[in-house]
Every structure is written in structure tokens, then in C-alpha cells.
Amino acid sequence: MLEAIKTYLNSSVTPGEAGSQLWALMYIVAITLGISLAVIAMNWLERKILAHMQIRLGPMRVGPHGLLQPFADALKLLIKEDIIPANADKLVFWSAPVVVTMTAFTTFLVVPFGRTHAVTDMNIGVLFMLGISSLGVLGIIMAGWSSNSHYPLMGSLRSSAQMVSYEVAMGLAIVCAVLMTSLQTGTGTLSMIGIVEAQQAQGVWFIFKFFPLGFLACVVFAIAMIAETNRAPFDLPEAESELVAGFHTEYSGFRWSLFFLAEYAAMLAVSSIAVTLWLGGWLRPFPNLLSGPTWDLAFSLIPGLSFLVMAAGCFLGTIRMPKLLRLQAIGLATLGGFVGLLGLVMLLAGVRERVQDIFWFVAKVAVFMYLYIWYRGTFPRYRFDQLMKVGWKVLLPIGLGVLILTALVGMRQELLAVVVGGSR
Amino acid sequence: MSDSTKLDYLDLESKDKTFLDSTELVLNMGPQHPSTHGVLRVILKLDGEKVLGTECVIGYLHRGVEKIGENRTYAMFNPYVDRMDYVAAVSNGLGYCETVEKLLNVEAPPRAQHIRVIMTELCRIASHQVWLGTHALDIGALTPLFYAFRDREEILKIFEKYCGARLTTHAFRIGGCIYETYDGFEQDVKKYCTFFLPKLDEYEELLTTNRIWVTRTKNVGVLKPEDCIALGVTGPVLRASGVKWDLRKAQPYECYKDLDFEIPTGLNGDTYDRYLVRIAEMRQSVRILQQAVERIPSGPIMAKVPKVIKPPVGEVYHSIEAPKGELGYFIVSDGSTQPYRVRVRPPSFVNLQALGTMVRGMLVADVVAVIGTLDIVLGEVDR
Numbered sequence: 001m002l003e004a005i006k007t008y009l010n011s012s013v014t015p016g017e018a019g020s021q022l023w024a025l026m027y028i029v030a031i032t033l034g035i036s037l038a039v040i041a042m043n044w045l046e047r048k049i050l051a052h053m054q055i056r057l058g059p060m061r062v063g064p065h066g067l068l069q070p071f072a073d074a075l076k077l078l079i080k081e082d083i084i085p086a087n088a089d090k091l092v093f094w095s096a097p098v099v100v101t102m103t104a105f106t107t108f109l110v111v112p113f114g115r116t117h118a119v120t121d122m123n124i125g126v127l128f129m130l131g132i133s134s135l136g137v138l139g140i141i142m143a144g145w146s147s148n149s150h151y152p153l154m155g156s157l158r159s160s161a162q163m164v165s166y167e168v169a170m171g172l173a174i175v176c177a178v179l180m181t182s183l184q185t186g187t188g189t190l191s192m193i194g195i196v197e198a199q200q201a202q203g204v205w206f207i208f209k210f211f212p213l214g215f216l217a218c219v220v221f222a223i224a225m226i227a228e229t230n231r232a233p234f235d236l237p238e239a240e241s242e243l244v245a246g247f248h249t250e251y252s253g254f255r256w257s258l259f260f261l262a263e264y265a266a267m268l269a270v271s272s273i274a275v276t277l278w279l280g281g282w283l284r285p286f287p288n289l290l291s292g293p294t295w296d297l298a299f300s301l302i303p304g305l306s307f308l309v310m311a312a313g314c315f316l317g318t319i320r321m322p323k324l325l326r327l328q329a330i331g332l333a334t335l336g337g338f339v340g341l342l343g344l345v346m347l348l349a350g351v352r353e354r355v356q357d358i359f360w361f362v363a364k365v366a367v368f369m370y371l372y373i374w375y376r377g378t379f380p381r382y383r384f385d386q387l388m389k390v391g392w393k394v395l396l397p398i399g400l401g402v403l404i405l406t407a408l409v410g411m412r413q414e415l416l417a418v419v420v421g422g423s424r
Numbered sequence: 425m426s427d428s429t430k431l432d433y434l435d436l437e438s439k440d441k442t443f444l445d446s447t448e449l450v451l452n453m454g455p456q457h458p459s460t461h462g463v464l465r466v467i468l469k470l471d472g473e474k475v476l477g478t479e480c481v482i483g484y485l486h487r488g489v490e491k492i493g494e495n496r497t498y499a500m501f502n503p504y505v506d507r508m509d510y511v512a513a514v515s516n517g518l519g520y521c522e523t524v525e526k527l528l529n530v531e532a533p534p535r536a537q538h539i540r541v542i543m544t545e546l547c548r549i550a551s552h553q554v555w556l557g558t559h560a561l562d563i564g565a566l567t568p569l570f571y572a573f574r575d576r577e578e579i580l581k582i583f584e585k586y587c588g589a590r591l592t593t594h595a596f597r598i599g600g601c602i603y604e605t606y607d608g609f610e611q612d613v614k615k616y617c618t619f620f621l622p623k624l625d626e627y628e629e630l631l632t633t634n635r636i637w638v639t640r641t642k643n644v645g646v647l648k649p650e651d652c653i654a655l656g657v658t659g660p661v662l663r664a665s666g667v668k669w670d671l672r673k674a675q676p677y678e679c680y681k682d683l684d685f686e687i688p689t690g691l692n693g694d695t696y697d698r699y700l701v702r703i704a705e706m707r708q709s710v711r712i713l714q715q716a717v718e719r720i721p722s723g724p725i726m727a728k729v730p731k732v733i734k735p736p737v738g739e740v741y742h743s744i745e746a747p748k749g750e751l752g753y754f755i756v757s758d759g760s761t762q763p764y765r766v767r768v769r770p771p772s773f774v775n776l777q778a779l780g781t782m783v784r785g786m787l788v789a790d791v792v793a794v795i796g797t798l799d800i801v802l803g804e805v806d807r
Binding site for chain 1: 452457560566567569
């Protein structure tokens, strides 16, 4: 047993490559728990950040600064009465949230949180992710249809049309990144780890590759991914002011919370794809400008240090509380102690090399998640026909143009050779 | 089973039509719906997302305000009118008081007139702020709501300091005002004017040039001027269609004839123009406030009105420019202490009639935008 742990800790491949089913299983459990925790954290963060954008405080009552609010909500949803409408198609109604949640979580199988931190490294990783995440539409249509009600039906129809059309632009943007992986080696890769390694080998994140091209493709992807996950300003399927709650109008309690979980997991999943494709996945920032072993060491210390800073923030908050012996203060201090301990562990030599990959990956995903919240606080909602117009008439041509230009720029030497050779 | 495959019951005209062509979806929007601004029920006949027809069902908030008026004395009925358009309670009270004053043939003294103008213009800004916040929320912009309510709070504070109430103020009495201004009233209003103008720019920054906002509101719910007049639509909705009709200029009441302000009008009569007109109206209201505060004279605030109001036999119609349009009162007096009949012409009720004309052929999302842009308050529609 100890041997197995040791050999794994020293290995430099994913459990899937190593063929270790035990480790793969443990990874799956860890990722499922981690994503659930991230959804809970995201729930709290979204409410807090949105609240501060809107001159409100957000949740403040349950726990220090409302930190326990998501848990209270989860508890409330679990003990709520489970209502299935009388005229609903029970089997489909029951299975729709399961389908949506399953697909949202399955995509994380191939997400590389680090060189060794992925369940497996599929050679068709990108296609797998796209395919699985498209299956989520199925669950939404099932939910809308089986509810036997007008609002959910319209919401699910909108959703399916929207997700299918934005997948086209999304696919074009992804092909750009895949094309870029083939530049030095001559053979491209669809493996998620391969794509990050290609960025490492070429010494540039694909967002900066061929300057406006990589950036444009990334922007197309970033817009399409918001539409793909039905978030503001493309949140028509659940447009509150029009369709009440869209496809999950008839859902309540635990089933509703599964939809909620799936929505945020899907947001995390597409953000992970974006980070992998454009922002260098788990690679640390400034690899070229600040290179060398000293900088490597400095950057590997950042995860632990940032956790220590968070712990310090918690302790400062505890001291500023009016009464130190109340549950809120004790809770915050405990959290601070826990976070600080984690930070200290992450500073250890053996741990920090393995943890920093995850840290940088998560930090980059957090940037995209913040953008999601920011859009929600700023933009009004598109109308359905305008949404389609943006998808087919704006994003698709831009995606196609960027794709063609990327191919041309990537092949410029060969093209030049042909032109020059032809003129001779 | 054999019957359903024939599809006879769907009444198909041609054979190439499928059963999908023959079905129209009837969607029941409200009375419990996030964006019908209360308890309005709209029955929509839809073809996919396209609106084929609408039917408004109202009356869910009917309290019989007009009938109550017949059983109360003139003074006792005054607070009831605040409950009609509860977003702009001050304007309601002003309209009622002026109508009874017209019946009694008295006029409020100049100082009272100025206080009334200041209060109603503050109320107009507050009402437009509620409209802006909820309208933007309907179209999906969450943040303007909170900005608008933050700034409306300052107006409510002035109301509270003046008459003790924030929403249903009952600020005026028949014959003038009962409350003298508090110390620092003028400064508060001036401070509000300087505070509010930059905030208005802030709202505009979020919306006016926002691409999504413009595409969502331009050419949505277009009302031609002749349609407006035919339907009796008044207020900012009428002015956005290009008709320069504002009762403050057309039939000046109180001290509006001495004040210098403009009537903003639109060109296209679409939702975007109505938005611009209301924003411009808020700026004009600030202008009126600044002048009125400077000119406020000293003197009595109450005209000579008998303790027991017994108007002569007769009938009178008087209307004022409320934030939402022409608010008219028709009062019939039989010479007793109670009105024989009170009839209110509420702007929201009349403006709501235009909904069907405005949304026919548009999409479901536009219905929500149009209900928001009409700025209806169901308390006033149903009374």
C-alpha cells in the first residue's frame, strides 16, 4: 500500500496512463468533491461579488460574512418537499436533472489540473469534452418537455437552439487552438495535456499566439461558452422576467439543486477548457520573462503564501469582531487556522511542486468565473432573435476568418516556398 | 389511436401543413409573474415566440377606491387617493386637492403652490427611478435597480422629514399644505439636485449606449402619434411619439407657468425613445426644483377653507400631469359633505390599453419590455 502511494507520488503521468485504477478512482472522488465544493464557494462568491457591485452587502447572517449561507441553502433544498407535477412524465422528469448533472461532472474526466492531475489523458480529450457537454442539452430538453408546462417548454426550446448554434462558433475557436498545437511538431493533438504541453514547448500561451488571432479566437470561445452555459447576458432559457425560471420552473428542492449544481459545474468545465486551450492550463505565468530556477522557486511558493495571506485575513477579521467568544468569531478563527495549516503544508518542498500546478489552473479558472459574475452585473439580456444573430452572423464569420488566417499564418513558410518556387 | 392519426380535429386546410402549423400556444402570463409589475394578467396567443394577440385581465387589485369616495367626506377621502399610484402618491394627492379646490373655487397661496411643485417634482423623479430600475430589470440588467433605489432613498428621506411618511405621504390638504417646511428643507432639495445629476449620468452610462440595451429597446413597441391620440395615451409615452403635450404647459396649474422648463419629446415612439424621454424629464424636474426652491415666497400655506367642506352643487373635471400621464378627477357634488360621485382617470389604466397594439407581431421578450416601458402601477389600473 505504502509502496503504491510512493510509486504514484514519484510518477509523472496521470493515473489513466499509469493504468492504476485505484488512483483513478480516488481522483474521480476527489474531483467530484472538489467541484461540489467549488460550486458552493462559487455560489457564495457570486452573491457577495454581485452584491458589492450593486451596493449591497449580500449574505451576512449565516456564519461570518455569510460564509455558511450556501450550506444553509443546501440544507433547506434537501429538506424541502419534493414536488412532481401531476401531469408530468415522471420517469423523464426524474431523470432529467440526473442527466444534466452527470454530463456536467463527466467532462472533468479529462480536465488536466496539472501534468499528473487528470484522471486520464485521452488522445481525443477536446472532442470528448465537447461531446459530453453537448449531451447536457438533452437533459434540458427532457426537463422542459416532461414538466408538461408552457414556460419550461419554451425555456428548453430556447436553450436547445442556443446551445446547438453556439457550439458551432465554439468548435471553430477550438480548431484554431488545435491548429496551433501542430505548428512546431507538424502533428497536432486533441489531448488536453498535449495542448498545454504544446504551449509549453512553443513558449507562448495560445491567447498571445499570432497576436490578434489567438486573442480573437479566445474571445469567440469566451462568448460562446457563456451562451453554452446559459448565463447572462445569454440567459434566455431561464430568463427570470420572461419565463419565470425557464426549463426548471416546475422543479423544486433537491432536483432543482441538481440543476443548480450542473449549471455551475458546466461553467467550471467550459472555463477549464478555455484555460487549457488559451491560457496555458497549469503553467505558471511569465515563463519567458521571469525564467530560471530562482523564479521557479519563487512562483512555487506563491500558492502556500497566498493561503497564508487568506489565513491572516481570517484572523484579522476575527480580531475585528466585537465579541471573540461568539460562534461566528470562533468559526472564522477555525477557518483561518485550517487555511493557514494548508498553506504551511503547501510550502513543504515535496508538496509545493505537485500543488502549484493545481493552484495556477484554479487561479486562471477563477478569472473566467469572475468574468461570469461581472457580465451578470453589467449587461441586459439579449432577445432570442438577436442572440441567434450574434451567434450565426457575428461569431461564426469571425471564427471562420480567424481559423483561415491562423492556418495561413501557420503555413506561411511553406506557402512562401510554394510561391517563390512557382515564380522560379 | 386510429382517430388521432387522421388529424381531422386539427382543422387543417391544406395537406402539406403538419399538425405543428395548426397549434397556437396560449401562454398565461401572470397574475403571479416576476415582470407584470404586480398582479396584471396577460393572456398571450403565441406562434412559437411570436405574439399573435394579447388580452389583459385586470382587477386583481380592485379595492373600490371610487366607491369609497362616495362614503367619505371630502377631507377624509384625501389619503385614499395616495393608495392608487403608490409609487407617486404625492401627485395623486395634488390632483385630488386641486379638483376639490376648483369645486370650492379657492386657490392655494403662493407659498403652498411652491411647496406643492417641489414635492410633486421630487415625486416625479422618484417614480421615474422606480420605473428605470424595474424596466431595466425586466430587460435583464440587474444593477440599475439598486442604483435607482439608492438615490430614490434620498427623496423619501425628504418626504419623511416633511410629512412623516415615505410612501403614502398625504402631504397636501384641500386649500394648501398643512405642514410648514422644516428647517433646512431648501438646502436638502438643493443638495439633492446637485447629488442627483451625476447619478443620472451613472444610469445613462450603464444603459444609454449599451449595445444590448439599444438593440433590445430600439424599434420595440412602436406607437405612432395618431395611435397614441386614438388610444388616449398620455404622459411620457405620448411625448416619446413626438406629440408635445404636457399639462404643466398646456393647462398650467400651481406655479408652473412661472417656471422655465422644456418638454422633452421623442421621434420614433419606440421603447428606447420612451427611455430617453423619461431620463430627460428627470433632468427637467431637477431644473424645476432648482428654480422653485430659489423662488419660494414667504406667507401663509393654507387658503381660507371652511372646517366642514360643503362644495356647491355641480361637477368638475380637473387633471394634472402625473409622472405616468394625465391624472384626472371628475367629482360630482350634491351639496352635501360627501361627494356624490368620484371618478378617476388613471394614466396607467389608459396607457395599458396600448399594450395590444404595441406587442402584436413582436416576441415574448418584447411583451416584458413593453409592460415595463408603459410604466403601469396596478394599484392605479385597478383602483
